[in-house]
Structures are given as C-alpha cells and as structure tokens.
Amino acid sequence: MALKKANILIVDDDYDMLELLQRQLQDLNFHSYKAASVVEAVTILKSNSVDLLITDLQMPGIGGMELIKYVEEHFANVPKLVITGYPSIDGALKAIKSGALDYLVKPFTAEELQKAVEKSLPKKSLHSENNNQSGGESMVYGGIIGRSNKISQLIDIIERVKNNRATVLIQGESGTGKELVARAIHYKGAFAANPFIAVNCGAIPEELLESELFGYKKGAFTGATENRQGFFQAAAGGTIFLDEIGTASPSVQTRLLRVLQEKEVRRIGEQKAQKIEIRIIAATNNNLLQMVKNGSFREDLYYRLNVVNIHTPPLxxxxxxxxxxxxxxxxxxxxxxxxxxxxxxxxxxxxxxxxxxxxxxxxxxxxxxxxxxxxxxxxxxxxxxxxxxxxxxxxAKLLKPLHEVEKEHILKILSSVDHNKTRAAEILQIDRKTLRNKLK
Ligand SMILES: Nc1ncnc2c1ncn2[C@@H]1O[C@H](COP(=O)(O)OP(=O)(O)OP(=O)(O)O)[C@@H](O)[C@H]1O
Ligand SMILES: [Mg+2]
The missing domain is CATH 1.10.8.60 (Helicase, Ruva Protein; domain 3)
Structure with a gap:
C-alpha cells in the first residue's frame, strides 16, 4: 500500500467538526493539526510545515476568507480546501465558482473528503515509500519510523537539507537514530548515487584516525609504504559521516576545521591540498557545547559543524x-x-x-x-x-512526597543553568543560602 505523508491543517470553530475531520484524516493516514480560530491557525502555519489547509469559512472574529488570503500571501504553495455549509458568502462564492478554490459542502462522506484531499494535495506530499508492512499503519521515511510531531519535524529538516551540502550536526541520546538520520539525508538526497562513508571517530585508535581520515603519502611516516586515500577522498562527491565527533583528538579537530574552512583535504606528508566536494555530517551524544565550555572541543569547529543542527528526540x-x-x-x-x-x-x-x-x-x-x-x-x-x-x-509517578518533588525541581533547574547557583537561586526565587542548605 502506498503510504501518504502529509500534514494537514484543519481550521473550524466547531470542535466536534475538528475532531471528526481529524479522525477521518487519520484513517486516511494523514497527520493533522487542529485550529479552532484563524489566529491559532496562523501560529501553527508559522511553526510547522503544512501541506494542505482545510478551513471553514464562517468563524467568529476573523473569517476563513481572511485566512485564505493570508496563506496566499505568506505560504503561496500551500493548497487550500474550503469546507462550507452553504457557499453563498459573496467573495467566497465568487472564488469558489471561479474554480480558484476547491471546496467541500457539508455534510460530506469520508470518500468525498478523501477525493477532495487527494485532489488538492501537491503530488509530492503524497509521496509513497515501499514498506513491507501489510497494514501500512505506520510511516516509514528512509527507515525512520513514527508519525508523532517530533518525528515529522525530524523528517521535515531532512527534506530541507538533503539536496545541499550544508554541514549537519546531529545530536541526541544514544539509540535515538542519529546514524539512521544521517543515512536518510544521504540516500534521500541529490548525491545518493555517490558514496556514503561512515567513520566512527571513537573506534579508530587516536594515532590512526588522522591517516584514516585524510590518507597519506608514501614515506610520510614509518610504515607508510605506499600512497593511500583517506575516508575523505573516498567519500568525494557524497557524504562523510563523522560519528562520535566528541571523541576526536585536538589534532584531528584542527585538521577538520581546515577541511571545513578551505574545502580541501591534504594527505599526510603532502604539501598540496586537493579541493573536495563533500557533505559532512557529524554526530555525537556528548553535549558538545559543554565540551566547548570546558575546553575539550574547539569552539570554531563546533560552529563550523553546527550549520544545521538536528536533534534526535529521546523515545x-x-x-x-x-x-x-x-x-x-x-x-x-x-x-x-x-x-x-x-x-x-x-x-x-x-x-x-x-x-x-x-x-x-x-x-x-x-x-x-x-x-x-x-x-x-x-x-x-x-x-x-x-x-x-x-x-x-x-x-504512581505522581504519588511523591513534596520534598522529593522539590529536590527534583531544584536539580533540574541547576542542570539547566550549568550548575550556576546564583542563577538557579534567581529562578527559584530563593536566596543562595537557602539553596545551599537545601542542597545539603
Ligand atoms: N525512528 C526510528 N525508526 C526506526 N528505527 C529506529 C528509529 N530510531 C532508531 N532506530 C533504530 O535504532 C537503532 C539505533 O539507531 P542509531 O544507530 O541510528 O542510533 P544512534 O543515535 O546513532 O545511537 P548511538 O549514539 O548509540 O550510536 C538502529 O537499529 C536504528 O535502526
Ligand atoms: Mg550511532
């Protein structure tokens, strides 16, 4: 079964109608956002990627026609589908009659809704992916499973970066799919025919990492009995995935920085550097910013890597x-x-x-x-x-004594301000001394 993945924004001041629409769209395998007013709808439009707007026309306050105009001006490629009880309001009627707007007249059946949605949606957001699930209830994108907002947002970012060579930094806890995301960016993107080379910076002995990454010239060091390509040269035209970047040694960090700045790599023992077209994706489950603060990761490299930041959410x-x-x-x-x-x-x-x-x-x-x-x-x-x-x-998690909740809250605040007690005391609105006593 072809799976559909589209985010549909539904706007109606009638909550029952919103619920009903959401359920029907869910049965059709679409994800939807609900808004009970134009103001809510605009907020959602601004912070989410929406593939189709379905709106009622008559709503108290700002009406559906205003929303349609707004979308035309600000989100020109979002198609619009109007739901109307009686298509008789002047401007709206004209627009509908002229064929400028697709519309559905209430009440409508699930099939009518399906037809109208499929007709309105741009073909690309009906993109399907082969999935060996017979029921096809779940969504799979480049191996990434999920239909929550968090996963939709992740896929949106992948869609945005996959066709360019901007450097990407993926951060997230262990087991959250960082490598999966890196592969999806490569294999979904424009350079998928070129190599994807994954390097685990933590698994290669420190003294070898440099020569593995950049290659070497015959005679560059004892044991260098021939010219050798590094991972960078091998990945030319495609993607190099630097996993566990937090474990790279200072000298590797320095050389990586140079690659990012100059867009060229130099084999060990070689004077001349080669220009290289490559996309770099780095990943880590360390808190790199923390490492920058305590001096174990180069700040300049951090900013060079962090052009696009992707966070893989914990399950x-x-x-x-x-x-x-x-x-x-x-x-x-x-x-x-x-x-x-x-x-x-x-x-x-x-x-x-x-x-x-x-x-x-x-x-x-x-x-x-x-x-x-x-x-x-x-x-x-x-x-x-x-x-x-x-x-x-x-x-049962709620069944906690107050002092425990207080303790957890204090610890959370502390860690959010990097254990700066003055700042934590300010946020908690207690003085430092009280905080110190509580910590004891
Ligand atoms: N959203 C997801 N859908 C399907 N499989 C997933 C998803 N997220 C993670 N996985 C699977 O979980 C496993 C771990 O994923 P991955 O290796 O990408 O994690 P990671 O973030 O790189 O972890 P680590 O930091 O420990 O290396 C893999 O088998 C991957 O396929
Ligand atoms: Mg990994």
Missing part, C-alpha cells in the same frame, strides 16, 4: 510512536526468525508503552528481538524482561 518524548515501532520490529524479527503470525497482547503492549526506554529505540529493538526468540505465537507480559514489568504506572 520517552514521542511515546505515541511506540506501537508503530513495536509492530515494525515484530514483523522484521518474526520474519527473520521464521515465526510468522507472532503477535503481542494488549497488556504487554501497555507495559512497553509505560516504560521510559532510557536506551531509546535501540533498546526497544533489541528487546523485541530477544522476546521473539524466546516466545511462540503470542507475546505476553511474562515474556517481557523483569525491569520493564515493574515500571510504575504513570499515575
């Missing part, structure tokens, strides 16, 4: 994607281990939904894989690892 911040991820990994590993028809009980799924996944998607993928190996046909609670089963239901 606990987009838990609504858990069911899709689970289903996907179930299918994947069931096929791999020849256990077709394996399913998971709702109770077990609820446990997975509740857990916070500190190891993020990787932890979940590994867990599903293990459980499939260990179980037949149906996965139930008793198949799950112990530590998952005893996570507290969300409500």
């Amino acid at each position: 606990r911040e987009h838990k609504e994607d858990i069911p899709f991820l689970v289903q996907n990994f179930l299918k994947k590993y069931a096929a791999e281990y020849g256990k077709s028809n394996i399913s998971i009980t709702q109770k077990a799924e609820e446990v997975l939904q509740r857990y916070d996944w500190p190891g993020n998607v990787r932890e979940m993928e590994n867990m599903v894989q293990r459980v499939i190996i260990m179980s037949e046909k149906v996965i139930d609670i008793h198949h799950l690892p112990e530590h998952l089963k005893y996570t507290l239901p969300t409500t």
Whole structure:
C-alpha cells in the first residue's frame, strides 16, 4: 500500500467538526493539526510545515476568507480546501465558482473528503515509500519510523537539507537514530548515487584516525609504504559521516576545521591540498557545547559543524510512536526468525508503552528481538524482561512526597543553568543560602 505523508491543517470553530475531520484524516493516514480560530491557525502555519489547509469559512472574529488570503500571501504553495455549509458568502462564492478554490459542502462522506484531499494535495506530499508492512499503519521515511510531531519535524529538516551540502550536526541520546538520520539525508538526497562513508571517530585508535581520515603519502611516516586515500577522498562527491565527533583528538579537530574552512583535504606528508566536494555530517551524544565550555572541543569547529543542527528526540518524548515501532520490529524479527503470525497482547503492549526506554529505540529493538526468540505465537507480559514489568504506572509517578518533588525541581533547574547557583537561586526565587542548605 502506498503510504501518504502529509500534514494537514484543519481550521473550524466547531470542535466536534475538528475532531471528526481529524479522525477521518487519520484513517486516511494523514497527520493533522487542529485550529479552532484563524489566529491559532496562523501560529501553527508559522511553526510547522503544512501541506494542505482545510478551513471553514464562517468563524467568529476573523473569517476563513481572511485566512485564505493570508496563506496566499505568506505560504503561496500551500493548497487550500474550503469546507462550507452553504457557499453563498459573496467573495467566497465568487472564488469558489471561479474554480480558484476547491471546496467541500457539508455534510460530506469520508470518500468525498478523501477525493477532495487527494485532489488538492501537491503530488509530492503524497509521496509513497515501499514498506513491507501489510497494514501500512505506520510511516516509514528512509527507515525512520513514527508519525508523532517530533518525528515529522525530524523528517521535515531532512527534506530541507538533503539536496545541499550544508554541514549537519546531529545530536541526541544514544539509540535515538542519529546514524539512521544521517543515512536518510544521504540516500534521500541529490548525491545518493555517490558514496556514503561512515567513520566512527571513537573506534579508530587516536594515532590512526588522522591517516584514516585524510590518507597519506608514501614515506610520510614509518610504515607508510605506499600512497593511500583517506575516508575523505573516498567519500568525494557524497557524504562523510563523522560519528562520535566528541571523541576526536585536538589534532584531528584542527585538521577538520581546515577541511571545513578551505574545502580541501591534504594527505599526510603532502604539501598540496586537493579541493573536495563533500557533505559532512557529524554526530555525537556528548553535549558538545559543554565540551566547548570546558575546553575539550574547539569552539570554531563546533560552529563550523553546527550549520544545521538536528536533534534526535529521546523515545520517552514521542511515546505515541511506540506501537508503530513495536509492530515494525515484530514483523522484521518474526520474519527473520521464521515465526510468522507472532503477535503481542494488549497488556504487554501497555507495559512497553509505560516504560521510559532510557536506551531509546535501540533498546526497544533489541528487546523485541530477544522476546521473539524466546516466545511462540503470542507475546505476553511474562515474556517481557523483569525491569520493564515493574515500571510504575504513570499515575504512581505522581504519588511523591513534596520534598522529593522539590529536590527534583531544584536539580533540574541547576542542570539547566550549568550548575550556576546564583542563577538557579534567581529562578527559584530563593536566596543562595537557602539553596545551599537545601542542597545539603
Ligand atoms: N525512528 C526510528 N525508526 C526506526 N528505527 C529506529 C528509529 N530510531 C532508531 N532506530 C533504530 O535504532 C537503532 C539505533 O539507531 P542509531 O544507530 O541510528 O542510533 P544512534 O543515535 O546513532 O545511537 P548511538 O549514539 O548509540 O550510536 C538502529 O537499529 C536504528 O535502526
Ligand atoms: Mg550511532
């Protein structure tokens, strides 16, 4: 089944109508944003990528026609679909009749809605991707699964950077898909036919990293018995992915900076540098800015790398994607281990939904894989690892004494201001001495 991925903004002052539309669009596999007024709609338009606007015309205050004009002026390529009870308001009627606007007359059926949406949407946002899921309930983009806002935003950024050579810095916790994102940028983009070379800066011994990255000239050092290309030369025209950039030594940092500034690489032992057309994507789960502050990462390099910044969200911040991820990994590993028809009980799924996944998607993928190996046909609670089963239901997290909540809050504030106690005391509106006592 061809999967549709489009973000649709629906605007109506009638909440029931909004709910109904959202449900119908969801059944059609579209993601939607709801706005109950033009003002809300404009806010959403400004901060999200919207592929189609569906709006009611008659709304109290600013009406739908005003919104349509605004969108025409500011978001010219967003198509508009009007929903109207009676297409009789002067300007609107004219616009509709002239064919300038697509419209749907209330009440309409789900099929009528589907036809109108598909007709209005630009063809590219109906982009489909082969996905080996029979139900096709989840969205997959370059291997990235999810339909939450966080994942949609991630995909939007990838779409924006994939066709140019701007340097990208991907930051996020371990297991959140940094490498997956780097690959998606490359393989979805204009240089996909050229190489994608991934280098784990943390895995190559420090003394070899420089020669691995930049290559060397015969005789450059003992052991350099021939000319050798580095990863940079090998990735020419394509993408070099510098994973775990936070572990690069000072000398590698200096040389990387030069590559970024001059857009050329020089093999070790060579005088002449070669010009190079390459996209650099770096990734790290370190807090690079912190490393800049404490002097372990070059500030100038940080800013050169950080032209486009992508943050891969921890799984606990987009838990609504858990069911899709689970289903996907179930299918994947069931096929791999020849256990077709394996399913998971709702109770077990609820446990997975509740857990916070500190190891993020990787932890979940590994867990599903293990459980499939260990179980037949149906996965139930008793198949799950112990530590998952005893996570507290969300409500239990509320059952905390005040002093504990206070402590957590203080620690959070402190870490948000890099442990600057004066600043933390200001935010908490207590004096430094009180803060010090509390910390004791
Ligand atoms: N949104 C996602 N959809 C599908 N699979 C995902 C997603 N995010 C992560 N994964 C999977 O989780 C695993 C870990 O992803 P990846 O290696 O890209 O993480 P990472 O951020 O580079 O982690 P680390 O910092 O530990 O290297 C991979 O198998 C990847 O395919
Ligand atoms: Mg990684």
